[in-house]
Amino acid sequence: MHLSTKKSLFTRFFPFSLRDLAVSVAILSCAAGICFLLQHANSSDGFASPVFVLAVLCVSRFTTGYLFGLLASVLGVVCVNFIFTYPYWAVNFTISGYPLTFLVFLAASVMTCALTTQARQSERLRAENEKEKMRANLLRSVSHDIRTPLTSIVGSTSALLENPELSLPERQELLEDARSEAQWLIRVVENLLSITRIGDAQANITKEEEAAEEILGESVRKFRRRYPGIRVSVEAPDELLMVPMDPILIEQVLSNLLENAAVHGKSTSHIRVSVRREEMFARFSVEDDGGGIPEKELPTLFDGTLRHSSSSNCDGKRNMGLGLSVCLAIVRAHGGAMSAQNISGGAEFSFRLPLEAQGVIA
Amino acid sequence: MTIREKILVIEDEKSISHFISTILNSNGYEAMQARSGSEALSMISSHCPDLVILDLGLPDMDGLDILRQLREWSSLPVVVVSARSHERDKVQALDLGADDYLTKPFGTDELLARVRTAIRHTRTASGNDQIAQKGTYTVGELTIDYNKHQALVRGENVKLTLSEFRIVALLGKYAGKVLTYDFIIKELWGPRAGGDNQILRVNMANIRRKIEKNPAEPEYLFTEVGVGYRLAEGE
Numbered sequence: 001m002h003l004s005t006k007k008s009l010f011t012r013f014f015p016f017s018l019r020d021l022a023v024s025v026a027i028l029s030c031a032a033g034i035c036f037l038l039q040h041a042n043s044s045d046g047f048a049s050p051v052f053v054l055a056v057l058c059v060s061r062f063t064t065g066y067l068f069g070l071l072a073s074v075l076g077v078v079c080v081n082f083i084f085t086y087p088y089w090a091v092n093f094t095i096s097g098y099p100l101t102f103l104v105f106l107a108a109s110v111m112t113c114a115l116t117t118q119a120r121q122s123e124r125l126r127a128e129n130e131k132e133k134m135r136a137n138l139l140r141s142v143s144h145d146i147r148t149p150l151t152s153i154v155g156s157t158s159a160l161l162e163n164p165e166l167s168l169p170e171r172q173e174l175l176e177d178a179r180s181e182a183q184w185l186i187r188v189v190e191n192l193l194s195i196t197r198i199g200d201a202q203a204n205i206t207k208e209e210e211a212a213e214e215i216l217g218e219s220v221r222k223f224r225r226r227y228p229g230i231r232v233s234v235e236a237p238d239e240l241l242m243v244p245m246d247p248i249l250i251e252q253v254l255s256n257l258l259e260n261a262a263v264h265g266k267s268t269s270h271i272r273v274s275v276r277r278e279e280m281f282a283r284f285s286v287e288d289d290g291g292g293i294p295e296k297e298l299p300t301l302f303d304g305t306l307r308h309s310s311s312s313n314c315d316g317k318r319n320m321g322l323g324l325s326v327c328l329a330i331v332r333a334h335g336g337a338m339s340a341q342n343i344s345g346g347a348e349f350s351f352r353l354p355l356e357a358q359g360v361i362a
Numbered sequence: 363m364t365i366r367e368k369i370l371v372i373e374d375e376k377s378i379s380h381f382i383s384t385i386l387n388s389n390g391y392e393a394m395q396a397r398s399g400s401e402a403l404s405m406i407s408s409h410c411p412d413l414v415i416l417d418l419g420l421p422d423m424d425g426l427d428i429l430r431q432l433r434e435w436s437s438l439p440v441v442v443v444s445a446r447s448h449e450r451d452k453v454q455a456l457d458l459g460a461d462d463y464l465t466k467p468f469g470t471d472e473l474l475a476r477v478r479t480a481i482r483h484t485r486t487a488s489g490n491d492q493i494a495q496k497g498t499y500t501v502g503e504l505t506i507d508y509n510k511h512q513a514l515v516r517g518e519n520v521k522l523t524l525s526e527f528r529i530v531a532l533l534g535k536y537a538g539k540v541l542t543y544d545f546i547i548k549e550l551w552g553p554r555a556g557g558d559n560q561i562l563r564v565n566m567a568n569i570r571r572k573i574e575k576n577p578a579e580p581e582y583l584f585t586e587v588g589v590g591y592r593l594a595e596g597e
Contacts, residue, residue, distance in 0.1 A: 186467050211563050213570070213578040214585035221584070236578035240567040242560075247587045248449060275578075 031055035048084035060112035265290020399423035538595030
């Protein structure tokens with residue numbers, strides 16, 4: 001064991017935070033207050049110990065690590081002895097059963113702290129497992145998404161090289177195929193980059209206040225260049241909407257949703273993109289007039305399982321698994337939520353981002 | 363005028379360097395290729411190119427270092443090429459004096475547009491021919507009148523505030539080029555203005571509402587996400 005790991009072990013078991021300090025002080029003052037009140041109402045002093053045991057339990061439960069729990073138990077014993085047991089306002093270590101009281105306090109604190117820490121750890125483990133599962137799913141989806149276009153690119157270019165007698169239109173067609181497959185690959189890789197950008201913990205994304213309309217406008221501009229045949233209308237509120245976000249990632253979400261609307265809507269000719277304020281959230285929505293989402297896929301769309309049952313999907317290679325998983329991961333990392341529904345004559349994908357940075361501020 | 367502008371392509375990936383050169387050569391430029399930073403620096407001093415296309419990820423030295431060294435003695439236009447996820451590099455390169463950037467992967471039209479803009483801006487002292495000659499800059503239905511300090515859309519004054527006009531004027535002076543948030547803030551509010559770009563965002567939002575038909579579908583004022591703003595180029 002090196003010094004650094006020892007130190008980190010120490011801080012893991014005895015972390016200090018002002019919030020925990022405040023919580024402990026509040027709980028202990030409550031306990032003391034209750035004891036004072038009871039003391040006035042009743043002359044016996046048997047109530048002090050249980051009240052303080054409860055206070056110590058609460059402190060251990062609501063703070064992180066062992067530090068405050070242990071401090072509270074020591075303080076509790078002293079309080080009980082000093083203030084609330086005869087002789088009042090004097091320390092008397094000769095009271096019978098005193099060592100027992102002290103032990104009870106300590107034991108209660110240590111056990112509660114241990115339970116709390118354990119619960120938190122298993123929670124973290126579960127979150128890590130979930131992330132691991134998502135990653136494995138992504139990897140599977142990606143290798144699938146990459147293999148088909150690569151085959152096509154190698155095939156078309158080999159055909160060109162090996163068949164010099166091909167006519168000009170035939171050559172053109174093969175080259176265009178290769179190019180569009182390569183462009184598809186670029187999008188797959190961009191999605192992967194987004195995932196690495198989210199990193200390991202939620203705190204890793206750096207949020208900055210961005211004007212929602214700017215991000216929306218840019219995503220749509222890039223989309224139009226790729227799909228000039230699809231009409232897109234954009235709506236943003238008159239009031240400037242500033243949303244804390246990683247702009248590159250949210251742009252990725254929007255461009256994935258637009259791309260999905262164009263590719264999976266099958267007959268999409270018009271897409272409506274909008275952003276508006278909904279209480280403490282900004283709601284982004286992408287609506288298309290395509291074929292909608294198959295009913296049986298709706299419930300499992302966002303549960304992280306990627307569908308490869310190409311039976312329902314006639315072009316199984318272009319599954320929207322990767323794109324949507326990336327969207328979901330990004331939106332979740334922002335503390336937001338995503339949803340999808342069929343609307344009259346099409347599908348709507350929407351996501352909400354909190355307007356105020358909540359919890360961890362990176 | 364058959365003198366072709368010389369462009370030095372500094373890129374270590376052979377296939378990318380090859381395709382950039384092919385595009386440039388077939389569009390009336392004369393492309394040269396350098397595979398490493400040291401080769402590039404010696405080629406710049408011996409061949410005096412009119413423009414440099416610089417990939418930031420080179421094997422022997424950091425692209426930003428090349429830019430830094432180059433800027434010590436030359437104002438030769440530089441278009442930086444970088445990967446998508448590194449917008450910090452882009453901003454840094456622009457703040458170090460790069461003229462523009464291309465994000466990999468880029469298309470032919472994008473490459474040619476950036477090259478054209480960068481070469482044009484070095485030819486005129488004020489940064490923009492039109493402004494130097496007429497005192498106005500026009501793109502589409504938008505006209506920026508530098509003498510009267512006004513912006514007009516379809517001939518009508520859109521009544522920008524002073525700082526709004528100064529932003530538009532600055533973007534117009536460098537039309538077609540991306541200006542970083544920092545650059546705009548420093549030009550407008552002095553070098554000691556803080557790094558907070560909220561005021562700039564709010565100003566831009568107001569300008570968009572006055573100039574654009576739909577602020578969420580800009581025709582003139584484009585956002586380069588994470589980097590800065592760019593005003594559409596005329597013609």
